[in-house]
Amino acid sequence: xxxxxxxFFSLAIAIVALILARKAMNEVAELRRxxxxxxxxxxxxxxxxxxxxxxFEAFEQSLPPAPSGxxxxxxxxxxxxxxxxxxxxxxxxxxxxxxxPPPPLPPADRGFEETVGTRWxxxxxxxxxxxxxxxxxxxxxxxxxxxxxxRTILGGLFALALLLAGEWTRRKESISTIDALPIANIPAxxxxxxxxxxxxTVYAAYALYGFLVPATAFILLGLVxxxxxxxxxxxxxxxxxLGVVGAFVxxxxxxxxxxxxxxxxxxxxxxxxxxxxxxxxxxxxWLAVTTIAFALLWTFPCLxxxxxMVGPHAFHVLAGFILAALLVxxxxxxxxxxDEGQVEPISSGSLAAYLLGATLIVLNSFHADAAMIVFGLLxxxxxxxAWRSNAAAGAVGAAAALVFVVFAEWAIRANPDMLVLPGGPxxxxxxSTTDGSVSLHLISxxxxxxxxGVAGFFAQGRSAGPVIPVIWSAAAVFTPLALLVALYARxxxxxxxxxxxxxxxxxxxxxxxxxEILSKREDRPxxxxxxxxxxTGTLAALALALTFAxxxxxxxxxxxxxxxxxxxxxxxxxxPFLRTLAAILAGIVVLRIGYEPRIVGEAVGTTPxxxxxxxxxxxxxxxxxxxxxxLRRGGDDAPLRTVESAAILFTVLLAFMEIRHAVNxxxxxxxxxxxxxxxxxxxxALAMAIGLERLRIRTGSVIHNAGAILLxxxxxxxxxxxxxxxxxxxxxWIDVGGIVINLLLLGYALPAVLALxxxxxxxxxxxxxxxxTIAAAALVLALAYVTFEIRRIYHGPAIAxxxxxxxxxxxxxxxxxxxxxxxxxxxxxxxxQRARLASAVVIGLTILKAFLIDMSALTGVYRALSFMCxxxxxxxxxxxxxRILFRxxxxxxxxx
Numbered sequence: 001x002x003x004x005x006x007x008f009f010s011l012a013i014a015i016v017a018l019i020l021a022r023k024a025m026n027e028v029a030e031l032r033r034x035x036x037x038x039x040x041x042x043x044x045x046x047x048x049x050x051x052x053x054x055x056f057e058a059f060e061q062s063l064p065p066a067p068s069g070x071x072x073x074x075x076x077x078x079x080x081x082x083x084x085x086x087x088x089x090x091x092x093x094x095x096x097x098x099x100x101p102p103p104p105l106p107p108a109d110r111g112f113e114e115t116v117g118t119r120w121x122x123x124x125x126x127x128x129x130x131x132x133x134x135x136x137x138x139x140x141x142x143x144x145x146x147x148x149x150x151r152t153i154l155g156g157l158f159a160l161a162l163l164l165a166g167e168w169t170r171r172k173e174s175i176s177t178i179d180a181l182p183i184a185n186i187p188a189x190x191x192x193x194x195x196x197x198x199x200x201t202v203y204a205a206y207a208l209y210g211f212l213v214p215a216t217a218f219i220l221l222g223l224v225x226x227x228x229x230x231x232x233x234x235x236x237x238x239x240x241x242l243g244v245v246g247a248f249v250x251x252x253x254x255x256x257x258x259x260x261x262x263x264x265x266x267x268x269x270x271x272x273x274x275x276x277x278x279x280x281x282x283x284x285x286w287l288a289v290t291t292i293a294f295a296l297l298w299t300f301p302c303l304x305x306x307x308x309m310v311g312p313h314a315f316h317v318l319a320g321f322i323l324a325a326l327l328v329x330x331x332x333x334x335x336x337x338x339d340e341g342q343v344e345p346i347s348s349g350s351l352a353a354y355l356l357g358a359t360l361i362v363l364n365s366f367h368a369d370a371a372m373i374v375f376g377l378l379x380x381x382x383x384x385x386a387w388r389s390n391a392a393a394g395a396v397g398a399a400a401a402l403v404f405v406v407f408a409e410w411a412i413r414a415n416p417d418m419l420v421l422p423g424g425p426x427x428x429x430x431x432s433t434t435d436g437s438v439s440l441h442l443i444s445x446x447x448x449x450x451x452x453g454v455a456g457f458f459a460q461g462r463s464a465g466p467v468i469p470v471i472w473s474a475a476a477v478f479t480p481l482a483l484l485v486a487l488y489a490r491x492x493x494x495x496x497x498x499x500x501x502x503x504x505x506x507x508x509x510x511x512x513x514x515x516e517i518l519s520k521r522e523d524r525p526x527x528x529x530x531x532x533x534x535x536t537g538t539l540a541a542l543a544l545a546l547t548f549a550x551x552x553x554x555x556x557x558x559x560x561x562x563x564x565x566x567x568x569x570x571x572x573x574x575x576p577f578l579r580t581l582a583a584i585l586a587g588i589v590v591l592r593i594g595y596e597p598r599i600v601g602e603a604v605g606t607t608p609x610x611x612x613x614x615x616x617x618x619x620x621x622x623x624x625x626x627x628x629x630x631l632r633r634g635g636d637d638a639p640l641r642t643v644e645s646a647a648i649l650f651t652v653l654l655a656f657m658e659i660r661h662a663v664n665x666x667x668x669x670x671x672x673x674x675x676x677x678x679x680x681x682x683x684x685a686l687a688m689a690i691g692l693e694r695l696r697i698r699t700g701s702v703i704h705n706a707g708a709i710l711l712x713x714x715x716x717x718x719x720x721x722x723x724x725x726x727x728x729x730x731x732x733w734i735d736v737g738g739i740v741i742n743l744l745l746l747g748y749a750l751p752a753v754l755a756l757x758x759x760x761x762x763x764x765x766x767x768x769x770x771x772x773t774i775a776a777a778a779l780v781l782a783l784a785y786v787t788f789e790i791r792r793i794y795h796g797p798a799i800a801x802x803x804x805x806x807x808x809x810x811x812x813x814x815x816x817x818x819x820x821x822x823x824x825x826x827x828x829x830x831x832x833q834r835a836r837l838a839s840a841v842v843i844g845l846t847i848l849k850a851f852l853i854d855m856s857a858l859t860g861v862y863r864a865l866s867f868m869c870x871x872x873x874x875x876x877x878x879x880x881x882x883r884i885l886f887r888x889x890x891x892x893x894x895x896x
Contacts, residue, residue: 237284244275244287248294261312268298269319276327283336285346288328292353295320299357303364310365314374317357321378324350325385325392332389341390341465341525348394351382355395359402367410369440376444379403383455393468396452400475400482403448407486410441445487449480457514460530461521469526470533470577476514477537480507481544488548501549508541532573536581539565553600553616559589560620567627567643574634582627583639586646589620593650597657598668606666613657613668621650636701644703648692652711655684675734678722679747685715686754693761712758715751716777723747723781729788735797736788742797744788752781759834772834779838783845786815809857816846817869 224246248271251264272295279287299316329347331338338344358378362371379402382395456476460469484507488500515534518527543558563585570578598604599616624647631640657668663677664670673681692708695701729736729744736743755778763771791799794808820842827835 237282237287241287241290244271244290244294248298251298261309262315265312265316265319268295268316269323272320273323273327276323280327280334280336288346288350292320292324292328292350296353296357299360303360310361310368310370313361314358314370317354317361318374318377320357321351321354321381324354325381329385329389330391332385332392335389335391338389338391341463341468343394343465343467343471344391345394347389347391348386348398351385351392351395352398354378355382355399355402359406362406363409366413367406367441369437372440372444375406376447379448380451383451387455387459390463390465390468393463393471396475397471400452400479403452403479404482404486407441407445407483407490411486411490441490442487445483449483452476452479453510457518457534460518460527461524464525466525466529469524470529473530473533477511477533477540481537481540484544488544492548496551497548501545504541504545504548508538508545511535511537511541528573529575529577532569532575532578535569535573536562536566536578539569551600551603553603553612556589556592556599556616557619557623559585559592560623563589563643563646564623564627564630567630571630571633579631579634579637579639582631583642586624586627586643590646590649593617593653597653604661604666604668608662609658611661611666613654613661617650617654617657621647621654624650632699641701641703644701645707648703648707652685652688655688656681659684673722673727675723675727675729675736675743675747678718678727679743679751682715682718682723682751683746683754685711685718686751686758689715690754690758690761693758693765697765712774715755719751719777719781723751724784729799730791731800733798733800736792736799737797739792740789742792744785744792748781748785748788752778752785755781775834775838779841782819783816783842786819787812790815804857806857809854813846813849813854814869816842816849820846 248268251267272291275287275291278284279291295316299313303313325335326333327335328350329335330344332347335347338347355375355378358371358375362368362375365371379399382392382399386392386396453476456472456474459472463469484500484504488494488497491497492500511534515531515538518531518534521527539562543562546561547555547558563582566578566582566585570582593599593616598612600612604613605611624643628640628644628647631643634640659677659680660668660670660673663674663680689708689711692704692711696704696708725731727734727747734743755774759771759775759778762774788799790808790811794805794811795802820839823835823839823842826832827837827839
C-alpha cells in the first residue's frame with residue numbers, strides 16, 4: 001500500500017498522537033470543570049452562614065412586628081452578580097435554604113465533534129493498528145526485507161505489544177481518581193487488535209510458511225481464541241464477539257487430509273463451555289445465542305461424512321446440550337435466575353437447537369442405534385430440565401415435534417409409495433441396510449409415548465403461569481397419537497389392523513381418565529385448556545381406532561367426526577384454542593380430499609348413490625354442519641367460518657361427485673360432461689342456493705351469503721355455456737328420450753322452476769337487478785323447454801335434424817301465445833308485476849315472430865290462423881288490463 005515504510009510509520013504515529021492528544025484534552029477539560037466546582041462550594045457555604053449583627057440591626061429585630069394595615073416592606077434588592085452566582089451554584093442555594101440538594105442535571109447530548117473525537121477515531125484507530133500489522137507483514141514480504149521466520153517473530157511481538165498496551169491502559173484507567181469518560185473503550189480496542197494480529201501470525205506460520213504442523217497450529221489458534229474470551233471478562237463484549245467468532249472459525253482455517261472429529265468436537269466443547277461461562281458471568285444473552293448458532297452450524301458439514309461417524313457427532317450435540325442445560329437455562333443448576341411461570345426463549349431455544357442437531361444425525365445415519373440412543377437421551381433430558389425449570393418448557397414442545405419428525409421419516413422410508421413423486425423414485429428412498437432395528441424403535445416409541453404422556457399429566461398444577469400447563473398437555477396428547485400413526489404406517493402399511501385399533505382405544509381410555517381427573521381439581525391457570533386438550537385427545541384416539549379397524553377412507557370420516565367433537569367440547573369448555581382446533585381439523589379433511597377426491601381410490605364402487613362417496617363426503621358434511629352449529633353458540637369468528645365453508649364445500653362436492661359417478665358408470669375422472677350431468681348439476685346448484693338463501697336469513701352468516709351467490713353464479717354459467725351452448729340438443733345430436741318424460745324436462749323445465757323459486761327467495765332481500773336476472777334466466781329456460789318440446793313432437797328424439805314445417809311454425813306461435821297468456825293470468829291472479837312483465841316479453845317475442853318469420857315462412861291457412869289468433873289474444877289482453885287489472889287498482893281508493 002505504501003512504497004516507503006517511513007511514510008507508513010509517520011502516518012501511524014500521527015494517528016496515535018492525535019488520539020492521545022484528544023484524550024488529554026478531554027481529561028484537562030474534565031479536571032478544569034471539577035476544580036471550578038470545588039472552588040464554588042466554599043463560597044456558597046460561607047454565604048449560607050449569616051454575618052454577626054450590629055447593635056442597630058439587633059435593636060430593629062427586637063421591635064414588635066408592624067400592624068397588618070402597614071405597607072409591606074419590599075423585598076431586598078439582590079445584586080446581579082449574587083443572583084448569577086446563586087443560579088450557577090444550585091447546590092449552595094439548596095443548602096442555604098435548609099432543603100436537600102436538588103438532583104443533578106442530566107448530561108448534555110454529545111455533539112458531532114465529541115462523538116467523532118471520543119468514539120469514531122478510537123475505533124478507527126484500533127482497526128488501523130490491526131491493519132498496520134497486516135500491511136507491514138505484506139510489505140516485508142513484497143520487498144524481501146525480512147525472512148519468514150523473522151516476519152513471524154515480529155508479528156508475534158507486535159501482537160504481544162498491543163496486548164500489553166491494552167492491559168496497561170486498562171490498569172491505568174482503573175487506578176485513576178478521575179471517573180471514566182463516556183468514550184470508546186481504548187483498552188478493549190487495543191486488546192482486540194492484538195488478538196487479531198495473533199490470529200493472523202499463527203495462521204501465517206501454519207498456512208504460508210509451514211512452520212507449524214496442523215495439530216500445533218490448531219492448539220495455538222484455539223489458545224488465542226480462548227484467551228480472547230478470557231480477556232473479554234475485563235474488556236467487554238466486543239472482545240467476546242471476536243473471540244467466539246475466531247474460536248469457531250479456527251477449524252476451518254486449519255485443514256487436514258485426515259480430520260480427527262473427536263479432537264474437533266472436544267475442542268468445540270471447550271470453546272462452548274468457555275463462551276457459555278462468559279455469557280453466564282456477564283449475562284450476555286447475545287453471546288449464548290451466537291455460540292449455539294455456531295455450534296449447530298458445525299453439525300451440518302460433518303454430516304457429509306456418512307453414517308459411520310455417528311459417535312463424534314453425537315458427542316458434539318450431547319456435550320453442547322449438557323453445557324446449555326448447566327449454564328444457559330434459567331433456574332436450572334448454574335443458569336441465571338428465572339421468572340416464575342414464564343417460558344424463557346433462550347433457555348428453551350438452546351435445548352431445542354441441540355435437539356435439532358440430534359435429529360439431523362438420526363436422519364443422516366438412517367436411524368442408527370447409537371444416534372437413536374443419543375436422541376432419546378436428549379429428549380429425556382429436555383423433559384427433565386423443563387420439569388425443574390419452567391423457563392425451558394418450550395423445549396418440550398420442540399422435542400415432541402422432532403420425535404414425530406424422526407418416526408414419520410422412519411415410516412415413510414419403509415413406504416416410499418406414500419410420497420407423490422412425479423419424476424420417479426428418488427435415490428435414498430426406501431429401507432437401507434444401515435437402518436436401525438425395528439425393536440429399538442418400538443421400545444423408543446413406548447418410552448417416548450409414556451414419558452410425554454405421564455409427564456404432561458403430572459405437570460398440571462405445578463406452574464403458576466397459564467402457558468406452561470398447556471405446553472405439557474399438548475405434548476402429552478400430540479406425541480402418543482403421532483407416534484401411533486407413524487407405527488401404523490410403518491408396520492401395517494395403512495391397511496386394516498385390529499391390534500392398532502385396540503391400542504388406540506386404550507389410549508382414548510387413558511385420555512378420558514385424565515380428563516375426568518383434571519376436571520375434579522381446583523381451577524388453576526391453564527387447567528381448562530389442558531382439560532380441553534385431553535378431551536380432544538380422547539376423540540382423536542377414538543377416531544384413529546375407527547380408522548385402524550375399518551378401511552382407509554374412514555380416516556377422512558374420523559377426522560371430520562373429531563372436528564365436530566372438538567366443536568362440541570368447546571361449548572362445554574369455552575377455550576378459544578378448541579375452536580381453532582376444530583377449524584384446523586376441517587382444513588386437514590379438505591386437503592385430504594384434494595389429494596384423492598375418490599376417498600378410497602378405485603375401491604369407490606360402481607353402485608349409484610350408495611357407494612364410498614356417500615360416506616366419504618356425506619358424513620364429513622354432516623359433521624361440519626353439526627360443528628358449525630356448536631361453534632355458532634360461541635360467536636361468529638374465523639374458526640366458525642372455516643367450518644361453515646367446509647360444510648358447504650362437502651355438501652356441494654357430495655352432490656356433484658355422486659352425479660358424476662352415477663352418470664359416468666363410476667368414473668368420476670371422466671373427461672367430459674353430457675346434457676344429463678350438466679342438467680343435474682344446475683338443478684342441484686339452484687336447489688342448494690335456495691336453501692342457503694333461506695339459511696342466511698336466520699344466521700346472518702357471511703359464509704352462507706357467499707355460498708349462495710357462488711352457487712347461483714355457477715348455475716348461471718353452467719346454464720349459459722352448458723345447457724344453451726355446448727350441450728344444446730338443437731346444436732348437436734343428442735337423444736332426448738320420450739315425448740314428455742325426457743331430458744328436456746330435466747335440463748330446461750326443472751331448472752326454470754328452480755330459478756323462478758330462487759328469484760322469489762331473493763326478492764326484497766337482495767338488489768332488484770339480482771332477482772330480475774334470475775327471473776329472466778328462468779323465463780329463457782322455460783321458453784327453451786317449450787321450443788325443444790315442440791320440436792321433439794315433430795322430429796323425434798334427435799331434434800337437431802330435419803326441416804321445420806309450416807305446422808311446426810304455427811305450433812310455436814300458438815304455444816308462445818298460450819305461455820304468455822298463462823303468465824298474464826298468474827300475474828293478475830297473484831298480483832305479480834314480474835309475471836305480467838314476463839308475459840309482455842313472451843307476447844312481444846310472439847309478435848316479432850309473426851311479422852318476421854310467420855309472414856314469410858307460413859302459407860295458406862296456417863298464416864291466416866297465426867295472425868287471427870295473435871290478434872284475438874292481443875285484444876283479450878287489452879280488455880283484461882282495462883276491465884280487471886286497472887279497474888281493481890282504481891277501485892281501491894274509493895273503498896278506503
